[in-house]
Amino acid sequence: MEHLINPKVKEIEISGIRRFFNMVSQYKDVVSLTIGQPDFPTPHHIKEAGIQAIQADQTTYTHNAGMLPLRRAIQQHVKDSYGLSYQAEDEIIVTVGASQALDITLRTIIKQGDEVLLPGPVYPGYEPLIRLAGAEPVFIDTSNHEFKLTGELIERNITSKTKAIILPYPSNPTGVSLSEQELKDIADVLEKHDMFLLADEIYSELVYDRPHTSIATFSEVRDQVIVINGVSKSHSMTGWRIGYLLAPAWLNRHILKVHQYNVSCATSISQHAALEALKNGRSDAIQMRDAYQDRRAFVTERLTQLDLDYAQPDGAFYLFLKMPLNGKSTFDRAVQLVEEAGLALVPGDAFSEHGEGYMRLSYAYSMETLEKGLNRLESFLEREK
Secondary structure, three states: OHHHOOHHHHHOOOOHHHHHHHHHOOOOOOEEOOOOOOOOOOOHHHHHHHHHHHHOOOOOOOOOOOOHHHHHHHHHHHHHHHOOOOOOOOOEEEEOHHHHHHHHHHHHHOOOOOEEEEEEOOOOOHHHHHHHOOOEEEEEEOOOOOOOOOHHHHHHHOOOOEEEEEEEOOOOOOOOOOOHHHHHHHHHHHHOOOOEEEEEOOOOOOEOOOOOOOHHHOHHHHHHEEEEEEOOOOOOOHHHOOEEEEOOHHHHHHHHHHHHHHHOOOOHHHHHHHHHHHHHOHHHHHHHHHHHHHHHHHHHHHHHHOOOOEOOOOEOOEEEEEOOOOOOOHHHHHHHHHHHHOEEOEEHHHHOHHHOOEEEEEOOOOHHHHHHHHHHHHHHHHHOO
16 A cells, blocks of 8 residues: 555655664663753743643643734744844744744745755755655755855855745754854845745754844845744753744735644643743743853864864854764764764764765763763774874
8 A cells, every 4th residue: 555655755764863863772882962952851930831731721722823922922032032023913823843834834835846945964854844845955065165055155056946945044963153244145145036035043042152143134035034933942842842933924824824724723731831931931041052052162172172173063052073984984984983982973964965074963961971972982083093
């Protein structure tokens, strides 16, 4: 009966990150720096809000777009944090994580045969959603441009089939972000073309060297931009599955139709928890960010001592380091690192062919775990000298 399965689904493979993580789990005594998930518990007051919602029987459907109080909290949060102006009533949708926001947006704007531009290397979750929507992903090699998608690179890759650009900064896997001027250069290109831009800003609260700037602040392209964000990374709420999208009202009403028939609404209990996070949890995100910043400093110092090159991370909690391959593929080298050093890093080719030669290290782990992992990396490299 398998021949009856949708061919697009049959062609999709499990994420290279998960595939490698599952393989690593079979080994004993491995320090894994692979998964991009905060190692902090969800703050107590947020958990209490969820518990209280259950006890108060807040377990029914909400408005398809999400509870209005939560949408108003999102409206206030993005205005205070990023200077964005979106109306709670008709320009904000609460989603089942940022992933669902991406899915419903692509299914709304894409038709068969379209192309979607995205930087390479990049988080592997975008490509399957693009293909399922009927479009073709076009990876733009950013490895020689500090892993930054630029206006010039975008202009060079636009064709008559280009429908959208995905702009995922701060970046997974590189930790790189874009300055206001770099975003302005992209906005200048976008304004000249009839296409959309999906700004995946899920790591926007985790920036270290300068405040996060959203491309949606440029009024000339607001009608073309969909901003995607959520509380998973900022408040350590990955399992609560609450994201949100911001889009102009004329576009939002179409995305809402897809959302409605997809999930009806995001989980009511999780919405109450997210409301507490955004109204009273501002300091939670700051405390976690400060801890990640300390970890970043520790990891970059150690890698510099080991004379390893890496992309300078200024956001998220990832570091993309260039590994000497010694004639091996990146994947095989990562396997060797597991088998001989007991250290797991994600091979860079999991993030497209443009990540070949690199490995992603997640520093969303305790300082003790990071030190242990980097000690193993140092010993591994020393043995090869």
